[in-house]
Amino acid sequence: MKKVPLIMAVLTVAVLALFPLLRPEVYYLSFLFTLFMYVVLSSSWNVIGGYAGYLSFGHAAFFGIGAFATAKMATAFSLSPLLTILSSIPAGLLAALVALIVGYPCLRIRGPYFSVVTICFAFVVDLAVKNIEELGGAEGLWMTFMDLPEETSRAIMYEVMLLLMVVTLATVYLLGRSRFGRGLTAVRTDEEVAETMAIPTAKLKIQAFVVSAFFPGVAGGLFAYYLSYIHPDAVFSINISILIVLMAMFGGGGTWLGPIVGAVILTVVNEGLSTFAQAEIARIIYGALFIIVTIFMPDGIIAYFRRWATAQRKA
Amino acid sequence: MDPVLVIQSLISGVMMGMVYALLGVGFSLTWGVMHVIHISHAVFGLLGAYFAYTLLTLYGVDPVVSAMVSTPLLFIVACAVYQVLIRPLTKAREMVVASMILTFGLAIILENLLVLVWKADPRLLTPSYASESWIIGPFYLQYPHLIGFALSLVGISSLYVFLKKTTTGMAVRAAWQNQEAARLYGVNLFRISMITFALAVSTAGAGGISLALLYSFEPHSHNLWLIYLFLVVIVGGVGNVIGTALAGLIIGVITGLSMAFLPYQWVNLITFGLLMVFLIFRPHGLFGEVG
Amino acid sequence: MGKKKSKHAFLLFFLIGVCLTAGLPASVLGAAKPIVIGGSLPLTGQYAETGQWIERGMRYWAEEVNAKGGLLGRPVEFKIYDDQSEVSKAVTFAEKAITVDKVDLLFGGYPGTAARAVMAVAEKHKYVYVSMGGHMKSFQQGYTYSFGAPPLMGEWWYEGFFQWLATLPANQRPKRAAVYTINNPVGLSLMDSINRWTKKLGIQVVINEKYNAPLADATPLIVKAKQLNCDLLFSNGFFPDGVTTIKAAKALNYNPKAIVQGIGSVIPAWVKELGRDGDYVFSGTSLYNKLNYPGNDKLNAYVKKKYGLDGYPLYFGFGYAWMQTLEQGVRGANSLNQTKIRDWLKTHKVHTIAGPMTFDKNGLPPPINFCTQIIDGKVELIWPKNIRTREPVYPKPAWK
Secondary structure (H helix, E strand, O other): OOHHHHHHHHHHHHHHHHHHHHOOOHHHHHHHHHHHHHHHHHHHHHHHHHHOOOOOOOOHHHHHHHHHHHHHHHHHOOOOHHHHHHOHHHHHHHHHHHHHHHHHHHOOOOHHHHHHHHHHHHHHHHHHHHHOHHHOHHHOEEOOOOOOOHHHHHHHHHHHHHHHHHHHHHHHHHHHHOHHHHHHHHHHHOHHHHHHOOOOHHHHHHHHHHHHHHHHHHHHHHHHHHHOEEOHHHHOOHHHHHHHHHHHHHHOOOOOHHHHHHHHHHHHHHHHHOOOOOHHHHHHHHHHHHHHHHHHOOOOHHHHHHHHHHHHHHO | OOHHHHHHHHHHHHHHHHHHHHHHHHHHHHHHHHOOOOOOHHHHHHHHHHHHHHHHHHHOOOHHHHHHHHHHHHHHHHHHHHHHHHHHHHHOOOHHHHHHHHHHHHHHHHHHHHHHHHOOOOEOOOOOOOOOEEEEOOEEEEHHHHHHHHHHHHHHHHHHHHHHHOHHHHHHHHHHHOHHHHHHOOOOHHHHHHHHHHHHHHHHHHHHHHHHHHOOEOOOHHHHHHHHHHHHHHHHOOOOHHHHHHHHHHHHHHHHHHHHHOOHHHHHHHHHHHHHHHHHHOEOEOOOOOO | OHHHHHHHHHHHHHHHHHHHHHHOOOOOOOOOOOEEEEEEEOOOOOOHHHHHHHHHHHHHHHHHHHHOOOEOOEOEEEEEEEOOOOHHHHHHHHHHHHHHOOOOEEEOOOOHHHHHHHHHHHHHHOOOEEEOEOHHHHOOOOOOOEEEOOOOOHHHOOHHHHHHHHOOOHHHOOOEEEEEEEOOHHHHHHHHHHHHHHHHHOOEEEEEEEEOOOOOOOHHHHHHHHHOOOOEEEEEOOHHHHHHHHHHHHHOOOOOOEEEEOOHHHOHHHHHHHHHHHOOEEEEEOOOOOOOOOOHHHHHHHHHHHHOOOOOOHHHHHHHHHHHHHHHHHHHHOOOOHHHHHHHHHHOOEEEOOEEEOOOOOOOOOOOOEEEEEEOOEEEEEEOHHHOOOOOOOOOOOOO
16 A cells, blocks of 8 residues: 555554544444444455455355354354354354355356356255244354443444454455456456466455355454354345345445445445435435435445546646 | 156246246347346346245235236336446446456346345245146146246247337347447447346246246355356357257256256266366357347 | 437446335435334235235324324334345345434334344344244243233133133033144144143044145145044145135035134135135134223224224234234333344333233233134134134034
């Protein structure tokens, strides 16, 4: 990163990290927790979906695997709060392992067919969890609360999710600028050409898929603890999978900033609209946002402003 | 295993699968020809269902008649939607992605308009024959299933004939196989795209009405329908009209057989799992993309 | 050039517009410091229909309370968020209501999964939470601030039906049951009373299957039940799967002695959409519009006038009844202190349209259940016997 943007990024993170010291109301911490979570989800999705151009529509599966793994570990071994939070890391590894196993056959499939395989995959995981009582089944799992004042426990979850977001963004940033990232872009541009250039496309894709599954897995673990009761419908919903894709694409797929911008705008607008007097009208406005932005910025917000900036410079 | 149970499950499963195929065929076409993934496709199906519901409850109009009437109406609506919303997207770098985001927004808008007009309450399309059967020996052919099945056959084959036998249809296929060449031969791509889109949406109306004969529906039902659409279209091969119909049959057979042989708890899981395996081994759908 | 500028201007205008409307605070009514009751309901998305009925019930209660001079001398008003039928949004909005809006009281949400998650929030923040709850398991988590008043308790749901069945001479009772259950918290909780009572009454459970929504086809279910001569059918599901099952039962001319439907038949659409085909279906409920407790007539008259319905829908009543409980808690404690309200509720009797009730340490009243049957397109009360509105029709007449 160039100096100025790097300083800005560090400052932003510092301000966010210090925010709980102002003793804000719990809701703001929770809201930002969800916002960070969506940044994590859409940024990690971006590694496989944006950079490599493999649109996974089943990313909620990894999120949910992380959530249920953490919840299961926490309830089975009655883990302390600290260990529960830490257990989201092995949960993320489990999600990554699943991605490795599933990715191997699935990533040979291209284009829309890949998207649909991932949809099927997400359903299979969802239904498997619902059918297996040991995992909580269709009843879901309850977790014990942190034995701390609500302000403190929410602040802890907030800081942990912020940390996860920073780690995710840093990883994605570095990956995007590495040979790995360039290889992925080559895969997106033209996979055949990339292969003839001796780029190990199969390996790159698997690696990208595993990375893009790990962080959502960890996020899922934290989310489970945040909700303290989880049910498959709350984490495996196809709406979450779709939302992740839309956030990344809305901001601009394949760019580092795109998913961040998309996740922030959509989360803020959606939350704000919920206070709107008539719920249906709020949803209609939300829908119109997608239409207007796509018509005027068909390649995402980032691409639009980049083009605009270049035009300004020329003029 | 009891043969009556197996055959009966197969019969209703296949008819159900074909109904999904009718809703899916247009979705397949817009995707294959125009590279538009039309997320609001199933909402237009719902629109057809509500249209038929209103005509039936207010004037006693048979859903089959409504399906006929809704087709040209939706065609006109879809032309307008194309001109206003879809056409501006042709300048997008990735049409597939842009169209998906845009029509996702459109789906939200339409769904909530449906709530405002018809309320969120679930509805049923119940003509006099809604739960009657044609009984042949030990087998029951349910009229709603039969009618949905028939509508599907008529709808899909007329679309097929249109594409194969008419000049416009041939232009559509030409445009889809080679856009550049088609343009050189003076094919107006915008006009062709508009016709394709409108045709697709008008079959959605009939598809929605057929589905409404089988299931209850409410404004958010399109989300569920959409998942099945994706499956039918992908298994059949994107843009492949006959493939879509065959995919409907196959999904019907899988559902029917698994319901006959397996605990119900595992039916949906097996269906999605098998589809996943199918796709891994036949990565371009069972029947390829062109047809 | 100018065209381009105006395009930019329009875009900017639109984005700002969206942000502004999104950030607008809800209009605050003039009256002197109202009591604000906040929370979220699924007003759009999958559970919109139920969520909207709950809202209507609550608003009717508020209208009534305000007309009578309010609560503790202050008018009441709602702060309702739309959680879009998502559990995680229900949680954040509950927190928003509690910590940002600092509402005086919290109201109950829907469905059971959301209620389960919000019960945890209410407990953490020590807010009284009166709702339908999330079935027995959610009331066994040691929460002290949650009340089911009345709850929608799957475990009790068929109690009335079986009590009535037990009064029949043994040779008239069904012998073989087919049980089809939707695989979610509601469905699973319904198994409780079925397991207990079928044993007690010597009814053999021949088929006991779960299915995951969506139920693509009910034909095989019915064929199986018919082949195995099941004369009692439990369709433990929601409206969409319940309707699919009933339609298949008629189409395949399957005539058990009784059909029992889980949750689907309690919503007005069952009678309205299915018509005569929905007749003779049994179901349970913990609240019912023909109950003889004060208030029911008034509510029925109101929905008749406003929505043209005979009898209020279940969730309209729930919304109203939960507010009644909360209201009495506040009046009883004569305070908005949550712990005082909770303690008052745990030690006193409240009177709701679902009848008088007291609460145990888990926040539950003693089991409440009424058995209903749909007869001639009307939901009739058939058990307990002393409040019966009509004689049950049994065995079910053949389809016509």
